[in-house]
Amino acid sequence: MNFKKVLRDTLTIKFDKAFGLDIGDRSVEIIELEKVFRFSIVTYGRTELPEGVVTNGRINDQNILAEKLKKLLKEAKPKKVSTNKVILSLPESQVFVQCFTVDAKLKSGSLTKAIVEKVSLSLPINIDKTYWDFIEKPLADKTKKLVTFISVPKDIANSYVKFCNSIGLEVVSLCIESLSLARTILKSSNRQSLIIDIGSGATNLSFFDSNDKINMSISIPVAGEQMTQAIMDKLKLDNVEAEILKVKQGFKEGGDNTVRPVIMPLIEEIIKEVEEAVDYYEKTFNQKLDDIYLVGGSALLPGISEVIKSGLKREVQLATGGLNINLNSLAGKGNNFPLFANVIGLGMLGASGEFRDLNLLKKMPSAEVNSVNKLNLFNMGYLSKVNAVRTIIDNKFVLVVMVAMVGVIFAVLLQQTKDLAPQESLTTNSVPNTAARIKLSAPIMSTSSAPVTGATGLIFDPKLRLFVSSTTKMPANKSTTTKAIK
């Protein structure tokens, strides 16, 4: 057993953890995990968002989003989250990922320059308007290395952090959704994998190589929302009716399914884009895909896996669980996992305390990051009371005051001990014989008629080598001393 790891896990459970938060276009998920050998769920929740609150990853209505999230935090099951620290994923539709090779000799400044030159040609916005980072990876061809570049518009990242801060949450990491999904889903590190996340506004494709590193990412602007819209238009239904019918019938085969023919062209559009992306990937990276996983709310549509499987002519599996995580408490009928896959990956980072690695938050200027008044957390009904303890431990000012108070108490106690010290030291150190100690506790005759017992009231005169009553003035001729030490 690795004791260091066990100790670290125990400490991170108590002091250094964060919960995961996934803000999608039409839903918000939270999860807090803990890790004792395996990950398990402490608490979780999901709520749907009305149309227009978040569009393409942009927060349009902070107030409604805040109300929804506070309610979700308040009603999280089986209890409230135990920390105000949060790990957030950036919306995949706003994240730009590009992989390319560079000369293996390029380092620091020259590497950065080469990367900026390369991505500036394809980045949809000016690189100065983004927070960006990159990962390097060695290649079989030793003269080259692979660079994975990741960026997000500054205004998007700033708006997510500011929003969290406005309701008392402290963002400790800004992650990429696809990397979070890979952490949750990919079971083996030596297989080429594609994760297809079919959400509400977009279908995101992420290709991972044998090291679980992302090689390519593509966003297709077709998903569940467009299907619902098509049903509304073709079958003349309102949004709620169309949504219910879509979830019930989906791609089930049979003449009585009125929904399938309406949404079939949309899934065919997705399949065509996936085919092209897979072809490009396999040629460019000279790899053969091993596994294809489906996640996201729309992956739960009845019959969708079969339609994608026959369209791609490849094996496709609905993601059902993670490698090292116990999902027993993820309630609900059937397989809820595709709805929570991304947030679980965020929660895993939060539970292991390893949220400082690839993190675009590090690229943000400190003025933009985390202006949370932690002491306000005491008044927040939607966070658990454990937060109060964490707040004290985390808040430097409160911690300094507490340490200072302990210091003062210690100093007072020390002073009191010192006040008693001369008598104590005489009895044990300065006076060499045990007889002296016996005499101290024996009744002693003083110049006053009342006997003085014990050490109280006695002082030692080193010149005379005598104990005298502290209430007695010593005469010059030493005649009235009480007892002499022999």
Ligand SMILES: Nc1ncnc2c1ncn2[C@@H]1O[C@H](COP(=O)(O)OP(=O)(O)OP(=O)(O)O)[C@@H](O)[C@H]1O
């Ligand atoms: N049980 C279900 N069966 C079928 N479809 C579902 C089910 N639950 C949710 N959906 C559909 O999934 C979509 C929402 O999925 P998800 O929560 O993954 O999206 P999101 O994360 O909010 O959006 P995005 O990832 O595009 O920003 C909606 O279109 C909804 O109709």
Ligand SMILES: [Mg+2]
């Ligand atoms: Mg999503």
